[in-house]
Amino acid sequence: MGRLAITGNKRPLRGAVKISGAKNAAVAIIPAAILTAAPVKIENLPDIRDIQILIEILTSLGVRTSWEAGTLEIDASSMTEWKATYESVKKLRASYYLLGALIGRFGRAIVPAPGGCDLGPRPIDQHIKGLAALGARVDVEHGLIRAEAEHLVGADIYLDVVSVGATINIMLAAVRTEGKTIIENAAKEPEIVDVANFLNAMGANIRGAGTDVIKITGVNELGGVTHSVIPDRIEAGTYMIAAAATGGDVLLRDVIPKHMDPVVAKLREMGVTVDVADDEIRVIASDLPQAVDIKTFPYPGFPTDLQSQAMVLMTRASGSSIITENVFEGRFKHVDELKRMGARIKVEGRTALIEGSARLTGAPVCATDLRAGAAFIIAGLIAEGETVISNTEHIYRGYENICRKFGALGAIIKEID
Numbered sequence: 404m405g406r407l408a409i410t411g412n413k414r415p416l417r418g419a420v421k422i423s424g425a426k427n428a429a430v431a432i433i434p435a436a437i438l439t440a441a442p443v444k445i446e447n448l449p450d451i452r453d454i455q456i457l458i459e460i461l462t463s464l465g466v467r468t469s470w471e472a473g474t475l476e477i478d479a480s481s482m483t484e485w486k487a488t489y490e491s492v493k494k495l496r497a498s499y500y501l502l503g504a505l506i507g508r509f510g511r512a513i514v515p516a517p518g519g520c521d522l523g524p525r526p527i528d529q530h531i532k533g534l535a536a537l538g539a540r541v542d543v544e545h546g547l548i549r550a551e552a553e554h555l556v557g558a559d560i561y562l563d564v565v566s567v568g569a570t571i572n573i574m575l576a577a578v579r580t581e582g583k584t585i586i587e588n589a590a591k592e593p594e595i596v597d598v599a600n601f602l603n604a605m606g607a608n609i610r611g612a613g614t615d616v617i618k619i620t621g622v623n624e625l626g627g628v629t630h631s632v633i634p635d636r637i638e639a640g641t642y643m644i645a646a647a648a649t650g651g652d653v654l655l656r657d658v659i660p661k662h663m664d665p666v667v668a669k670l671r672e673m674g675v676t677v678d679v680a681d682d683e684i685r686v687i688a689s690d691l692p693q694a695v696d697i698k699t700f701p702y703p704g705f706p707t708d709l710q711s712q713a714m715v716l717m718t719r720a721s722g723s724s725i726i727t728e729n730v731f732e733g734r735f736k737h738v739d740e741l742k743r744m745g746a747r748i749k750v751e752g753r754t755a756l757i758e759g760s761a762r763l764t765g766a767p768v769c770a771t772d773l774r775a776g777a778a779f780i781i782a783g784l785i786a787e788g789e790t791v792i793s794n795t796e797h798i799y800r801g802y803e804n805i806c807r808k809f810g811a812l813g814a815i816i817k818e819i820d
């Protein structure tokens with residue numbers, strides 16, 4: 404169990420940071436590569452634990468892979484295994500994408516049911532609803548999801564819940580399914596568009612990704628492709644919020660500004676200066692941010708994956724603020740740890756009231772999920788004294804070189820044991 408020590412130096416973060424490829428696009432695009440027997444090359448991948456676990460899993464399924472500095476080459480031509488029961492699948496939240504990819508390739512799949520996590524229950528009923536609509540028989544027994552279909556046929560699917568995972572998973576199963584599939588009430592995240600662009604470059608026929616209606620016309624087979632993953636908007640938002648929280652001046656490189664709209668708008672509302680160029684964003688924060696209310700929503704709303712980081716920023720705001728978590732019930736597990744650092748926060752259901760102008764003091768805290776872990780780094784930067792974060796494997800699941808990147812901006816942060 405690794406730990407990180409952050410010295411609260413109250414020094415503003417200054418400098419430039421290069422944003423890595425998007426974890427939440429990569430963990431879908433890598434399994435999607437098994438939908439073709441042709442060679443696939445994926446570039447701009449972040450070197451993070453979730454990607455390495457996925458490579459292990461594909462290798463266990465007979466896929467030939469080669470990894471070199473953020474580029475992954477995949478050859479699934481000799482793949483025969485459709486049971487992803489390999490032990491490491493359980494470690495990966497996004498293992499459900501193997502379900503859609505294996506069904507899309509073989510018409511059947513066995514994948515361990517994803518466990519719950521610290522965001523509260525993580526049901527996959529909408530994934531199962533979509534796969535069943537395409538003709539798969541899906542059941543869950545002994546902790547395994549089994550899906551089998553004699554014959555997959557396109558269908559109209561109306562999602563009860565706006566779900567990133569279900570939208571992508573259905574897409575993966577449908578691209579080679581004969582007939583037309585329509586996904587309504589689909590999620591609109593940029594990562595979904597990136598997966599659709601990847602699949603279309605392989606010869607798929609997907610229209611409407613990024614809107615709430617996605618139309619897929621099945622094709623017999625897919626070809627190879629070289630694809631570069633989009634920048635990670637959540638990593639970018641994390642550094643933007645860290646710059647604002649420390650009163651810093653930070654330039655983010657390799658971003659897609661359009662994807663940052665909800666974060667840019669909210670920081671500007673707080674009085675933070677945000678300059679946007681074609682693939683760069685500069686955050687210049689001088690005095691204390693003004694208190695604002697934040698409601699998380701599916702894209703293009705304010706991302707739930709930046710909620711804990713924004714909460715830390717609000718502890719420094721002039722005045723009280725309210726954060727409403729509309730996406731995940733139970734995504735306030737970080738509040739108790741922040742209160743141990745001196746934050747004054749009251750939670751009622753999906754709403755948190757944060758008192759501003761709090762004086763945070765360093766303390767030992769435990770990362771409950773990767774975004775809370777990043778939030779504790781920001782809290783450690785603005786607290787007095789030293790903060791030690793445990794369970795840092797959560798953080799390394801989704802943030803590439805986070806110590807090096809924060810260190811280059813002036814943070815005093817180091818890995819211990």
Ligand code: EPZ
Pocket residue numbers: 426427428430496497524525526527528529530531564565566567568569590701707708730731732773774801
């Ligand atoms: C994706 O998770 C992301 N993970 C999450 O990022 C992100 O927080 C989430 O989307 C929302 O943006 C990956 O992309 C790997 P959902 P996902 O299905 O797909 C409910 C991070 O920090 N729901 O959009 O699992 C669900 O309970 C991670 O990088 C159902 O009810 O999220 C939630 O309340 C954390 N039934 C809401 O929908 C289902 O079948 C949105 O979940 C599926 C979801």
